[in-house]
Amino acid sequence: MSELNNIVLKILSNGKGILAADESTGTMTKRLNAVNVESTPENRLLFRETLFLSESMKKCIGGVILYDETIKQNSKSKTIPELISSCGTVPGIKVDTGAKILAGSPDEKITEGLDGLRERLKVYHKLGARFTKWRAVYIISDKYPSKLSVDSNAQALARYSALVQESGMVPIVEPEVLMDGDHSADECLVKTTEVIKKCFEELNNNNVDLTGVILKPNMILPGNRSSKKISNEEIAKLTLKCLKDSVPKEVPGIAFLSGGQTEIEATKNLNLINKYNDTNFIMSYSYGRALQQGAINFWSKDIKNIEGTQKIFNHRANMCSLAAQGKWSKELEEK
Ligand code: 13P
Numbered sequence: 001m002s003e004l005n006n007i008v009l010k011i012l013s014n015g016k017g018i019l020a021a022d023e024s025t026g027t028m029t030k031r032l033n034a035v036n037v038e039s040t041p042e043n044r045l046l047f048r049e050t051l052f053l054s055e056s057m058k059k060c061i062g063g064v065i066l067y068d069e070t071i072k073q074n075s076k077s078k079t080i081p082e083l084i085s086s087c088g089t090v091p092g093i094k095v096d097t098g099a100k101i102l103a104g105s106p107d108e109k110i111t112e113g114l115d116g117l118r119e120r121l122k123v124y125h126k127l128g129a130r131f132t133k134w135r136a137v138y139i140i141s142d143k144y145p146s147k148l149s150v151d152s153n154a155q156a157l158a159r160y161s162a163l164v165q166e167s168g169m170v171p172i173v174e175p176e177v178l179m180d181g182d183h184s185a186d187e188c189l190v191k192t193t194e195v196i197k198k199c200f201e202e203l204n205n206n207n208v209d210l211t212g213v214i215l216k217p218n219m220i221l222p223g224n225r226s227s228k229k230i231s232n233e234e235i236a237k238l239t240l241k242c243l244k245d246s247v248p249k250e251v252p253g254i255a256f257l258s259g260g261q262t263e264i265e266a267t268k269n270l271n272l273i274n275k276y277n278d279t280n281f282i283m284s285y286s287y288g289r290a291l292q293q294g295a296i297n298f299w300s301k302d303i304k305n306i307e308g309t310q311k312i313f314n315h316r317a318n319m320c321s322l323a324a325q326g327k328w329s330k331e332l333e334e335k
Pocket of ligand 1: 135260286
């Protein structure tokens with residue numbers, strides 16, 4: 001097996017998943033301000049370091065996605081990538097520079113960051129990163145996502161992936177079809193399948209080694225303003241249908257984003273996906289909010305209470321890890 005495939009397996013095997021702690025400074029400021037904490041480099045580090053020093057890192061977190069600011073920060077005598085590696089966890093880095101208005105279809109977004117990427121990747125590899133993330137976003141309505149958005153974001157994801165593999169790192173390919181809107185789950189299924197298929201068409205055009213890639217998709221959900229809610233079982237089945245129809249068999253691992261689901265919903269849905277999983281794909285998590293929300297709420301009330309914050313994070317990480325193996329239950333959640 002290739003070195004890249006080994007990295008994927010190290011990140012996602014044995015019920016491990018990914019902690020997405022790569023919020024840009026703007027997003028992290030929103031998250032901190034929402035809980036009345038001032039967004040300074042010190043506070044951003046303090047919260048993240050609290051998670052990285054938690055007991056559950058070793059057992060549940062195979063990879064951490066960092067933001068540019070954090071990968072260059074230090075925790076006592078260690079750099080942050082050294083701290084993460086010391087848990088047996090792989091440090092990763094967000095390398096896109098954000099989703100900007102798509103010229104030609106200004107309601108939609110195109111993710112930027114290809115210019116100078118080869119040189120930035122060299123720097124991140126030297127700092128200890130062994131995998132990367134690039135997030136494309138798509139909206140759903142009767143006319144969106146447009147062909148322009150589907151094609152141009154897939155091309156960017158593929159060019160990014162080829163550059164990342166050239167630099168000896170694993171690309172996370174994240175095409176996020178947003179849950180905002182009043183669309184049905186069936187519409188989400190059709191559009192997400194189209195988006196992912198196009199991504200793999202472009203990855204193949206760019207000679208990307210699919211055994212060294214992690215796909216980070218959304219689950220198949222009705223829009224957050226839809227009146228047609230569906231059960232967790234249906235969400236799991238539609239999500240599996242989508243991935244079976246769109247993801248080539250060579251891809252070793254899929255790590256879902258939580259995308260605005262609550263912590264419990266994201267855990268429950270992942271658990272059912274694994275219960276029904278009749279594919280060879282590892283199905284795990286790459287959660288931001290669904291791993292951190294409870295911890296940040298608690299921490300914000302007393303930022304010196306490291307132990308209490310870690311307890312909440314450990315429980316959440318343990319529940320997600322159980323869900324990644326289809327072993328989660330309501331009883332264990334409430335224990
Ligand atoms: P959420 O799980 O909060 O959606 O974040 C995952 C992520 O990394 C988005 O790019």
